[in-house]
Amino acid sequence: MKENNSQTYSLTLSDPRIHFSSAHFVIGEKYCEGIHGHDYSLKIELVAKKTVNDMVMDFLDLKPWMRKIASELDHRMILPANNEELKITVNEESNKVEVNLRESKFYEIPFSDTVILPISNSTVEEIARYIAEKLEIHLKDHKELTSLKVTVGEYENQEASCIITLNN
């Protein structure tokens, strides 16, 4: 374990094999996108005040976690549970989700094809926040880390990040 007050370390990890292809629509103030999909990219950055075994973290510890989160979202429609304009009714028994947007757009989709997230909109910012908060829990025992950053991209050069400062 190496610690020097003038130094910090960072690790950046993305893997072209770890991505998720999902459908979504963003709800704007006065508009709503039609359903469409992206092949979302995922990047994780960690900052540490010291290394452990000469590493911020072993890539092999992070990659399975990234694969797991990507597979939970892959080939599904991402629905935001916390959007006031959207009413989502789930009927697990009949494998059905009814989506009602401002009483003007209605969708009915199989429950098994959806993932309903605790986010307010399916923007890359909100998806990044959702993943970052899950990652924060996963990393809670790594007291040497000072921040984490999750970046989700819709296209090349079109991405957003959520950064969480860790109070260790």
Ligand SMILES: [Zn+2]
């Ligand atoms: Zn989109």
